[in-house]
Amino acid sequence: MNPFKPVRFSPRQAFRVWQREVSVYRHVYRSTIISNLMDPLVYLLALGFGLGAYVTRIEGLSYIQFIAPGLIASSIMTAASFETTINTFVRINFDKVYEAMMATPVTVEDIVVGELFWATTRSTIYATVMLAVVAALGLVHSWFAIFVPLMGVLGGLMFAVIGLTYTSFLKSIYHVNYFFTLFVTPLFLFSGVFYPLDPLPQIVKDIAFFSPLYHLVSVVRPLVLGNVGMPVLFDLAWILVFLAIFTVVPVNLLRSKLVK
C-alpha cells in the first residue's frame, strides 16, 4: 500500500529520536522524577507500615517486604504507560514533534523504535531508583537484585508496546483515562503486587496468566528476595514471547496514522 514502506528503520536515526527525548528529559527530570516516584513510595510506606501493622506475615515475609518488589515492578509499568500514552499523544497531536521529525531523514519506523526505547529507558531509570530506595530501607536480600534494571528494560519495553498500540487508536486525549482505569489500575491490583493470588478463585488466576504485570512481578520479587528458581524462567519466557510477537504491532499501526 505505502510506497515508502521498504525504507524500514535505521538504528542510527532511531537513536537520534531517542536522543531528542533525552534532551527534553534533561530539562524536566528534576521536577518529574519526584512526583513520578511519589506514587509507589506512598503505597510502600502507607500500606507497608499502616496495613503491615495488621498483616503479620505473607509467605513468611513482613508485609512491607512482600509489597516492595511488587511496587518496583509496578513503577516500571507506570513509567512506560505514561510515556507512551499521554506523552506520545501530545507529541503527535499538540506539539507536532513527529511531523517535524518526518521532514528530516527520520522515518516512522525510526520514530516508533526510538520512542519504544525511550519509554524503556524511563522505566529502567525508575526501576533503578525504586530499587535503591527499597535497598535503603533494608528490603533487598540478594545480589540477584542487580538484574532488576534489566527487568526495567524488558518490562518497560513490554508496556511501551502496549501503550503505543493503544495510542495509535486514540482520537482524543480524554480517552487516555480509559487506558489507566480499565487496564493499568486493574493490573496494579490483581497481579500479585499487594497479595499472593493463591487464595483467589481459579478463574482469577487464569486471567492473571494474561497479565503482563503478573509475570513481571513474578520475576522481580525473587530477584529482590533471592529465591530464584525455575518458575522465574517461565515468567521471563512469557515476557520474551510477548515481545517477540507484539513489538512490530505499533510500528504498523502508527505508520498508517502518521504517513498520509
Added chain:
Amino acid sequence: MVEARGLQKRFDGVEAVRGISFTVPKGECFGFLGPNGAGKTTTMRIIGCVSPSTAGSFHVFGLDPSRFLREIKGRIGVVPQESNLDEALPVEENLTVYARFFNVPSQLANQRAEELLSFMELTEKRNAKVGDLSGGMKRRLLISRALMSDPELLILDEPTTGLDPQARHHVWDKLFELKGRGVTQIITTHYMDEAQQLCDRLVIMDRGLIMEEGRPNELVEKHIGREVLEMRLPEKLISEIPKDDPLIRGFDTYKDLLILFSNEADVLLDKFQAMGIKTDYATVRRSTLEDVFLKLTGRRLTE
C-alpha cells in the same frame, strides 16, 4: 532539481492534486500560488517526501523518493506553514537537536546554530522558551532550523502568513540573501506582492491543477497589460459600457465593479469621461500579479 510529471495525490477519496507537471532548476526561487484548497500544501508535502504521490513521476535531485527517501530528505530543508517547533526545548536546542536528525556533527551544529541565530537576529533569545517568542521570531526560528543541515533545496509553505509588515520584510530580506547564496527555494504564498518580489518563476494552481506558469512580470504582461482601470458603476450600466475598444485588452466584473485591463488606462478613462459616463469611483493603477491571479482563479470565495 525537482521534476514532476502528471503528479497526482488522492486521499480519502479526494483528489487534492490532479496531475501537475513542473520543473525547478537549481538556484531558482519557484512559487506555487493558489487560493486555499488549491493543492499547494499537498504539493509541498510531496516535494518534501513526507507524503507519497499516488500517481505520476516525481524526482528530486534526480532521485526517486520511493527508493532514496532518506537521502533526499537529508538534502531538503522544510519550513512548515504552522509552527512545529519543539515546545519542550529552548530556542537554541531547537536548532541543535534538529541538526542531529541530519547527523550533523555536534561541533558543526553548534557553530551553525550560532551563525543562524545571529543571521536571523535571534541571538538574544537563544535560551528563551519557544512559547514566549512572537510570531515573527517563530517563523525566523523555523527558517533557521530548516537551514541547520545546509540544504540544497528549501521548501517554504506560506513563509510570511500572519506576520506584521516589519516581520514580513525581514523574512523576505533573509530569503533574498539565501537566494544570493545559491539555495534553491520553493515557496507557496497567497500574497501576490511576495510572489512578485521573491519568485523567478511561479505557477498558479486552482482545484488541484496548474492554471498558468511563467515569470511574474511576463504573466502580468500576457494576461493584463501595463495598467488597470477600476470603476464602480450601477450594475446595469456595466453591460452598456463598450468593451470592444482597441485600448481594452480584457475585462472582469464583480458586482458593481468593472475592471478593465489596458496598456493606456488613463486615455481610456478620459474617453469614458468624454462619453459622459459618471462614476463614484474610478482609479487607474499599475497592474499586478493579483489581477492575473483573480482573472485565472475567479473572484468568488473558494471556501
